[in-house]
Amino acid sequence: MPLKTPERRGCAVSPVSLPGALKNMSEIELLLSRTTYLLSVELRLFWLIAFVYGISFLLFILHILTRSTSMGKAAHSLMWANALLHVGLIVFRTFEAGRAPFQTLYETLSWFAASAALTYLIVAEKFRGVYAPGALVSGLSMGACMYALVSRSPSIEPLSPPLQSYWFEWHVILAFFSYAVFVVSASIEATYLAVKPLLTRSGGTCLGLTMDTIERFRSRAFKLVLFGYPLLTFAVFSGAAWANDAWGRYWSWDPKETWSLITWTVFTMYLHSMTMQRFNGRFASALNILGFVCMMMTFLGVNWLAKLLGIPSLHVYAV
Amino acid sequence: MDNALLINALNWSYKKLSSIKTSLYILGALSFLYVIGTIFPQGGDLGEYAAAGGKFVFFVKAFSLLQLFTSPIFLVAALALSLNLFICTIERYPALFQRRKPAQRYVPTRSLYLTQGLTQAYSDTRKTLSEGLGFKVVSKDAEWISMEKGPILSYRALTWLYHAGMALCLIGLLLTYLFAYEDTLTLSLGQATPVETKEIGRLLKPFGISPKPGFSLLLDSFTTEHVQSPRLKYPKDKPSRLAIGLGWQGLTHEMNDESLFTKDWRSGLKVIKGGLAVKEKEIEINDPLKYGGYTFYQAGFSQTVKIRVNDNPIPLSANLEDELAVPGLDAPLKFKELKAGMVQRPNGSMETLTPYTIARQPVTGADGKKKYIDAGRLELGSPVIIDGVRLTLVDFEESTVLSYRFDPGFPMLWWAGIFVLIAMTIRFFGAWYFISYNITESGNIVCLDLYVEAKGIPADCEGLLTKIEHMLTRGDIKPDPVNPLR
Numbered sequence: 001m002p003l004k005t006p007e008r009r010g011c012a013v014s015p016v017s018l019p020g021a022l023k024n025m026s027e028i029e030l031l032l033s034r035t036t037y038l039l040s041v042e043l044r045l046f047w048l049i050a051f052v053y054g055i056s057f058l059l060f061i062l063h064i065l066t067r068s069t070s071m072g073k074a075a076h077s078l079m080w081a082n083a084l085l086h087v088g089l090i091v092f093r094t095f096e097a098g099r100a101p102f103q104t105l106y107e108t109l110s111w112f113a114a115s116a117a118l119t120y121l122i123v124a125e126k127f128r129g130v131y132a133p134g135a136l137v138s139g140l141s142m143g144a145c146m147y148a149l150v151s152r153s154p155s156i157e158p159l160s161p162p163l164q165s166y167w168f169e170w171h172v173i174l175a176f177f178s179y180a181v182f183v184v185s186a187s188i189e190a191t192y193l194a195v196k197p198l199l200t201r202s203g204g205t206c207l208g209l210t211m212d213t214i215e216r217f218r219s220r221a222f223k224l225v226l227f228g229y230p231l232l233t234f235a236v237f238s239g240a241a242w243a244n245d246a247w248g249r250y251w252s253w254d255p256k257e258t259w260s261l262i263t264w265t266v267f268t269m270y271l272h273s274m275t276m277q278r279f280n281g282r283f284a285s286a287l288n289i290l291g292f293v294c295m296m297m298t299f300l301g302v303n304w305l306a307k308l309l310g311i312p313s314l315h316v317y318a319v
Numbered sequence: 320m321d322n323a324l325l326i327n328a329l330n331w332s333y334k335k336l337s338s339i340k341t342s343l344y345i346l347g348a349l350s351f352l353y354v355i356g357t358i359f360p361q362g363g364d365l366g367e368y369a370a371a372g373g374k375f376v377f378f379v380k381a382f383s384l385l386q387l388f389t390s391p392i393f394l395v396a397a398l399a400l401s402l403n404l405f406i407c408t409i410e411r412y413p414a415l416f417q418r419r420k421p422a423q424r425y426v427p428t429r430s431l432y433l434t435q436g437l438t439q440a441y442s443d444t445r446k447t448l449s450e451g452l453g454f455k456v457v458s459k460d461a462e463w464i465s466m467e468k469g470p471i472l473s474y475r476a477l478t479w480l481y482h483a484g485m486a487l488c489l490i491g492l493l494l495t496y497l498f499a500y501e502d503t504l505t506l507s508l509g510q511a512t513p514v515e516t517k518e519i520g521r522l523l524k525p526f527g528i529s530p531k532p533g534f535s536l537l538l539d540s541f542t543t544e545h546v547q548s549p550r551l552k553y554p555k556d557k558p559s560r561l562a563i564g565l566g567w568q569g570l571t572h573e574m575n576d577e578s579l580f581t582k583d584w585r586s587g588l589k590v591i592k593g594g595l596a597v598k599e600k601e602i603e604i605n606d607p608l609k610y611g612g613y614t615f616y617q618a619g620f621s622q623t624v625k626i627r628v629n630d631n632p633i634p635l636s637a638n639l640e641d642e643l644a645v646p647g648l649d650a651p652l653k654f655k656e657l658k659a660g661m662v663q664r665p666n667g668s669m670e671t672l673t674p675y676t677i678a679r680q681p682v683t684g685a686d687g688k689k690k691y692i693d694a695g696r697l698e699l700g701s702p703v704i705i706d707g708v709r710l711t712l713v714d715f716e717e718s719t720v721l722s723y724r725f726d727p728g729f730p731m732l733w734w735a736g737i738f739v740l741i742a743m744t745i746r747f748f749g750a751w752y753f754i755s756y757n758i759t760e761s762g763n764i765v766c767l768d769l770y771v772e773a774k775g776i777p778a779d780c781e782g783l784l785t786k787i788e789h790m791l792t793r794g795d796i797k798p799d800p801v802n803p804l805r
Contacts, residue, residue: 031665032572035549040563040570047564150560155551158580165605226776230743237736245605248501248616248722250729253388255357262353269346272339279343305357 035156038096043154045089046110050145052082053113057142060135067207072131079138080121086114097156102172103163105303106152111172112299113141113148115180123184123224127217130208132195133187140183147300167242175235175260179295181228182267186292188221189285221288222274229267236260255306259298266291336403337410345400352396356387401489408482415476427757427768429784431791437760444756444767447790452783454754462757469751474774477746484742487735495728497522503618504721506538511591514613514723530725532611533592540587540601541620541717543660545579545672574665576696577677579658584620586719602721618722622657624676625714626697634713642681647708652678653691657715674699674715750778767791 059075062068090110093101102108120137124130148154159168191207196214198206209217239260244250251257270287273279297305335341360368363385369376375384383390433440445464448454454466467473472480498520506512514532523530549572554560562568583603590598590610600608608615625634628645637643642651659674675698679691695703697712704710751774758767769787773780 027666028574032549032574036570036572039551039572040566043564043570044566047561149564150557153551153553155553158546158548158582161581161583161604164583223776226747230740230747233743234740237740240736241733242605244729245607246616248607248614248618248724250726250732253356253361258353258357262350265346265350265353269343269350272342272346276339278340302357 038092039154039156042089042093042096043149045085045092046145046149046154049082049086049089050142050149052078052085053117053138053142053145056082057135057138060131060138063131064135064207069129069131069208072134072208075134075138076121076124076131079117079134083114083117083121086110087118090114099159100169100172102176103157103159104152104155106148106154108172108176108299109144109148109152111176112179113144115176116144116183117141119177119180120184120187123188123220126220127208127213130191130217132191132207133184136187136190137183162246165242165245167238167245171235171238171242174231174238178228178231178235179299181224181231182292182295185221185224185228186289188218188224189288192218192221193282193285193289218285225267225270225288225291229271232260232264232267236264255302256298259294259302263291263294263298266294333406336399336406339407342400342403342407345396345403349396349400352387352393355384356393359384359387361385361387401486401493404482404486404489408479408486411479411482415473415479426770428771428780429769429788431767431769431788433758433765433767433791435765437758437765440758440765440767443791444758447787448754448756451790452786454752457753463755464757465753465755467751467753469775470745470749472745474746474749474751477742477749481739481742481746484735484739488732488739491728491730491732491735493728494731495726499724499726499728501722501724501726504536504615504723505621505718506536506586506588506721507716507718508538508541511535511537516723516725520725532613534597534611535591536615536721537589537591537596538586538719539589539599540585541719542583542585542587542601543581543620543658543717544583544585544663545658545660546582546663547574547578547665548580549574549665550578579662581656582663584617584660584719586617586721588615612727613723613725615721615723617719619720621718621720623716624654624657624697624712625716627711627713629709639676645708645710648680648706650680652680652694652705654678654697657717659715659717674712676712676715678703678705678710680705746775748776750775752778752780752783754783 056075056079059071059078063071063075090101093107093110097103102111116137120134124134191209192214195206195209199209199211199214203211239257240250243252243257266287270284270291273284273287359379365376365380365385368379368385373379379385382392387393435443448466449456452468454468456464457467458465500516500518500520502516502518504512504514513535516530516532519529552571552573554563554568559568563570585601585603587601588599588608589596590608598608598610602608602615602617604617607617622639623636624639625636626643626645627634628647635643635645637652637654639654639656642653644651655677657674657676658672660672661669662672663669675696677696678694680694681689682692684690695705695710697703697710699712699715702709702711753772755770756767758765760766769784771780771783773783
């Protein structure tokens, strides 16, 4: 019976069977041992990084409990060193995989932890002597690293067809950049909400803040949301454009899409409330923190929600 | 009387819908609805929901929670947001051309004592602000002179522009909602298939109007590409993972015949109209074909294998999704995805793969559930014996599955979205300053009052005031800071 194969385009090579191609085993073994070695090194470094984030987190907590500035300074310095090491690890992973390192949840968790830590450290240069926001950021970074290491596979796999798009890098980089900015903004807002009543009651200095400096400190949270909001808008927009190219529909009310819209809407509410004297106080602070919670839902919670409720998601490759 | 009541009601509604406070309430309500939409599976069936033990059958039915995003409650909320956005945009348009209110009502941000005469102080301050710092005068009265500085357009204009862009996005969404439709199309190699849609947009559906695209699609070629890649054998238990991290346990990778990942699949398409090929394109995921207002997307492919059993001249045909009863075998067989096309080896070389599939047999697992185990690898033309029966893969067929869509709202949404992003980025990442100053002389003391407002992330009021102070000092005015609440 004649074989009716579709016309095959591409490389003009003679057909060979797969077992025939595996004859040169030494080359394959070399590749496997190299891949295994690099991944082992990466995993050891990643565990170390998670551990050091944990130490930083404990020092930040001790700083808050004891009000010791030296504890805060130590935590801050340790986090700087660790974040730089983490960036190095991500660069290492990029070379190891030969592509942008945010295909799987393992990779995006690592990216999220590093970008949040680094963004915090850069922003913290603007309010030297205030270390309390570092507790939330280092705690989240540690949690993200541990979740990646304990629950996800570090396997490096080729990009699936829907991810082979020019949107892949830009969509993910800018979305995660906005996430990092919102994490830092929420940590500043939470510090403000915790410290403001103490200062109002007793005055003086609390965790490096005074009545004169606390509002200026809080304005950083607003500026960070202003910074992150266009990035999130771009992420939602580029995600829709990408979905239109890949799935033929720019919006499917997929849980991930819907939660990204919820996050965007809550931050829209926050920005509007900041323009109104009646709402720009605690209400706006609550919206900022709610926006952060929604952002975490978009990133992680929605996977859990979809699994719990059995709702199919088109974003399964990100799980 | 009735008219007056109606006018009052309209006035009240207009006033409410032009308020930012209303925006907050509507956005809050929409957020709540979005959350509900992620809790109930959208597009689900009420009967299935009830049968699965759903506890909120009454609410699900009453509020169409399984089709929430097309339900009346959601459409009302979306309409309210649209009206709010349109009215706010229209309402704020005249403000773009209005002059700023005089600054007398503001407490000066900073006041400086000057050591020069009134006239000289005015001249030097204006020169410093306009020539030194690039401010432009926007208003002037007997006491206060107001100036502005910023990148292209005023921040109010940019704020207005990105809100107007969002209003255009909503029009795009409305067009999609009313007119868009989509369907799927399966094409076999070498066959021209007419595009005949059964689906139709919401607006045309009640009138029974059916679009007639009037062209056919021909599948000219179908290509699949695979990549051979190592697979990691990673333990599932947490202690083992920690042990690997600590270096107490090693990692293992494996790579064999089955370590193939589907990298891509492409369909070479021809648009046939009036017997002529009017357009040709090889499409893949992320790269669709556009023609006549329609966009054709690579959605997937389907495969059929033909298996010869022993020496039977008539082969059995099987879809990969279905089980195949094979004479002589106790249990039916099911086949894994047929691998054909090109394969990229780890060293980067490309080879043509001999087509093969894996035959699987059902077994009952320890948990009583049915599962499939590999029974044999069937390569094209090479017989394999499974349980005493000789099976040969003699042929296969591949079809491409396309989804296509007609969406007149997308272009407007796309361009309006780009417009929103550009205006928003300039507005948020630019720095705008508004400065108002007043110089007074009381006795021999000349005092400069400065009021500063700033918008945008890089804007820094303190930095600007310090710079002005420095420049005025350099200009030999020698200012001294005084309490702004003097």
